[in-house]
Amino acid sequence: MSTINWLFEINFAIFSIFFVLFVSELMGGVLLLVAYDATKAKVLPYLVPIWEVTGTFAAFWVVTGDFAYPSMLWPLANILAGLILVFLILFVLRNASITFAELLLKGGRISEKRLYQLFGLATLGIAVAVLVVLSAVVSGAGVDLANLSFSLWGWVTNPGSLPYLLGVVFIAVGLAPVFYDIAPLRRLSVPFTVAGVAVEAGALYLYSASFLSGYFLIPAVLTVLASVMYQFRATAALVTNKLVFAIVGTVIVFSLSYLVYPTAFGGAIAVDDVTTKGPMVGAFYVLSAVGAVVVGLLMAFYMVTVRHASRTPGVPASAAPVGPAAHNP
Amino acid sequence: MSGIVDFDRFLFAFTIGSHILLVSLSIGMSILICVSEFLLARTKNKYYGGLVRRLVRPFVVSFGIGTASGIVMAVELVNLFPRFMTLVSSTGVIAIFYVEIFAFFIETIFLVIYVYYGNTFKGTYTRWALTVPIMVGTLLSAVLIVMVNAWMNTPNGFDIGAYVASGSSYSVTGVNPWAPFLTTSTGYEVFHVLGSVPLTGVMLIGGFFAYRYLRSPTADEKALFLTGLRLTVALALVLVVMSILAGALEIDGLWQYQPEKYAAIELNPTPGTNLPMTLFGTVVGTSIVGGLQIPGLQGFLEGGKMMPGLSQFSQSTWPPLIIHEAFDVMLIGGALLGLFVFVYGALWLAKRRPFDKPLLAYLFLAFSALTATVMELGWMVDELGRQPWIVYNTLSVADAANNSNALLGPGVVIIIGYSFLVPFTFWFMDRVFRGKPIAVDLTGPAGGEDVNY
Numbered sequence: 001m002s003t004i005n006w007l008f009e010i011n012f013a014i015f016s017i018f019f020v021l022f023v024s025e026l027m028g029g030v031l032l033l034v035a036y037d038a039t040k041a042k043v044l045p046y047l048v049p050i051w052e053v054t055g056t057f058a059a060f061w062v063v064t065g066d067f068a069y070p071s072m073l074w075p076l077a078n079i080l081a082g083l084i085l086v087f088l089i090l091f092v093l094r095n096a097s098i099t100f101a102e103l104l105l106k107g108g109r110i111s112e113k114r115l116y117q118l119f120g121l122a123t124l125g126i127a128v129a130v131l132v133v134l135s136a137v138v139s140g141a142g143v144d145l146a147n148l149s150f151s152l153w154g155w156v157t158n159p160g161s162l163p164y165l166l167g168v169v170f171i172a173v174g175l176a177p178v179f180y181d182i183a184p185l186r187r188l189s190v191p192f193t194v195a196g197v198a199v200e201a202g203a204l205y206l207y208s209a210s211f212l213s214g215y216f217l218i219p220a221v222l223t224v225l226a227s228v229m230y231q232f233r234a235t236a237a238l239v240t241n242k243l244v245f246a247i248v249g250t251v252i253v254f255s256l257s258y259l260v261y262p263t264a265f266g267g268a269i270a271v272d273d274v275t276t277k278g279p280m281v282g283a284f285y286v287l288s289a290v291g292a293v294v295v296g297l298l299m300a301f302y303m304v305t306v307r308h309a310s311r312t313p314g315v316p317a318s319a320a321p322v323g324p325a326a327h328n329p
Numbered sequence: 330m331s332g333i334v335d336f337d338r339f340l341f342a343f344t345i346g347s348h349i350l351l352v353s354l355s356i357g358m359s360i361l362i363c364v365s366e367f368l369l370a371r372t373k374n375k376y377y378g379g380l381v382r383r384l385v386r387p388f389v390v391s392f393g394i395g396t397a398s399g400i401v402m403a404v405e406l407v408n409l410f411p412r413f414m415t416l417v418s419s420t421g422v423i424a425i426f427y428v429e430i431f432a433f434f435i436e437t438i439f440l441v442i443y444v445y446y447g448n449t450f451k452g453t454y455t456r457w458a459l460t461v462p463i464m465v466g467t468l469l470s471a472v473l474i475v476m477v478n479a480w481m482n483t484p485n486g487f488d489i490g491a492y493v494a495s496g497s498s499y500s501v502t503g504v505n506p507w508a509p510f511l512t513t514s515t516g517y518e519v520f521h522v523l524g525s526v527p528l529t530g531v532m533l534i535g536g537f538f539a540y541r542y543l544r545s546p547t548a549d550e551k552a553l554f555l556t557g558l559r560l561t562v563a564l565a566l567v568l569v570v571m572s573i574l575a576g577a578l579e580i581d582g583l584w585q586y587q588p589e590k591y592a593a594i595e596l597n598p599t600p601g602t603n604l605p606m607t608l609f610g611t612v613v614g615t616s617i618v619g620g621l622q623i624p625g626l627q628g629f630l631e632g633g634k635m636m637p638g639l640s641q642f643s644q645s646t647w648p649p650l651i652i653h654e655a656f657d658v659m660l661i662g663g664a665l666l667g668l669f670v671f672v673y674g675a676l677w678l679a680k681r682r683p684f685d686k687p688l689l690a691y692l693f694l695a696f697s698a699l700t701a702t703v704m705e706l707g708w709m710v711d712e713l714g715r716q717p718w719i720v721y722n723t724l725s726v727a728d729a730a731n732n733s734n735a736l737l738g739p740g741v742v743i744i745i746g747y748s749f750l751v752p753f754t755f756w757f758m759d760r761v762f763r764g765k766p767i768a769v770d771l772t773g774p775a776g777g778e779d780v781n782y
Contacts, residue, residue: 049445056437063426070418077411082735084408092397099393105764283506287427294431298438305442309449
């Protein structure tokens, strides 16, 4: 009887939350890039407070990953060294641009619009870097495990890579109007989401036929369902609720865990073999339990505050359960 | 591939050197915001309210950029020194990083609530209560990362002998996941950081206040900066005493747990009981050349105990002797800083109004820069003093480092980027601090009303 690798499950669950938060930022960033004036009223009230929480979840995922897979750090650092530093450069650019945009004084030479768009561009760059890393870890595309090296050209020329990237872009474009409730883009949602899921399925098949298992139906159906529900007044309210969207999104991402478990790098590495063992496992469980309570309470306090803020007379109502209602725009 | 290893060293030193400047400022501001909110709730003095509103803006900037540079540092540790992080992740040290994430969450969530939803909390003591976890989270983050540093200086929690003996297989056995939370040097280092890092932040802000107080055009602005200046001086007086005490305790422990570092810092060519205190100079063979020697002072300060000397150790494990000069400059700078803060505080207590004296204002500004220099030198002494080890007597930097050429290009971009970003961040913080008319800051609503969206 096989046992569950809880370290993997916990780390992947944290990754799923981070990824959903990040994708919500990415969708907002892209909207700011292409239609700043038309979308800022819907996008910025969500984006401005949440980007700090996304960064914290990123660190949470990285640290639990370090904890769970110590023996993978040496090969990963060698294989992905350059790509990781590129990610860091873009991450600094992301934080700097949005921080300066938030507090920029009016009338200067740089406008907040340009800075928010720079944030969108940096987030897009991070997304590409993260997706390249993730697909390399899933499929082994571009990775030479024997020599601990990575070839971007090798990744690009793998038949699954570009469709994989394109599929994610289509899905993000399709779900952005849903998440930010951009009614004029409503009709784009279903075609882009369906096309994205189809292209993604093709990409996974091109990577390896085994990736296209029955499990793929869970994220595929839920993703398309979100865009379909947005088309109808009765159900649109539910899918545009950011908390509901975030929970369903986390389930979607988590359901993709079969792509890296039980084996990663296209079947070359067995996850159980590289997971930490001995007394460190107990410490991981204890700290994760404490962490779940601490982070859970903090997030609950955050959501209660936001809810309370949106109901406080005299305070502008937020468009979303996680919007900064306390501000005077 | 020692060139790449040296590049790894430099890149990490550069990023952490920049990061600690931002962090010390963040910690200083979090303390000042918390104390000001409390005094506002207690006294209803509008200048504390003005101070809070003005400090929150640069604090958000410092937090945003500091978070980025903190994550850069954390990921760089994996990327530049993967063997080190493999050891960290195989032992309880990773548990310290894990707890650090919770401290980071506390700081982030309360900051977001306080800054962006502050208006929804009407009670003044409630608003103050929100700033307490921000300050605690910020300080706790610094404390936890210093606990990792303490473990690097005095490792424990696994079978070190077996690890070293296992050679290139780097086999980790006998793990106790909780032991790294308390090593031989943890208490000394944590106490030291709790004094010196907030002191740096508070002095940097105090120097800014002293300068701006003199240049303020209106009575309200003068009153606001004077309020801030008094707070920073009061805090600096306490923190200076803590730092002096912590420094003395740490040096007293150092000769026991890192004797090579101690011998290099004190420039002791040979061990002895009645050694001189040497300022500057260098070692040639077993003699000191140049510098100023104060006979018997080191022996006196250490109570006549047998102190270590460099001759006891293989020259291959000596740290770079530049740490002796760095330590001397730090010591002299720290002593002058302490003297300045005490004199300034004494003049204030004697109602001699030091705030109005231009010379003292410029001196305050100069000493705030000196505090930052002293802190950076202290960090240099600690890190260079452990060389060639990344984990003392266990894992060398050369063995831990990443030799990949792929690091060079992006690494250079990071260095160039930081060279612009850090000074720009300081300039921007000054801009946003003074961005609103004083009347608005003294009467405006609390919360994140300044955010652009």
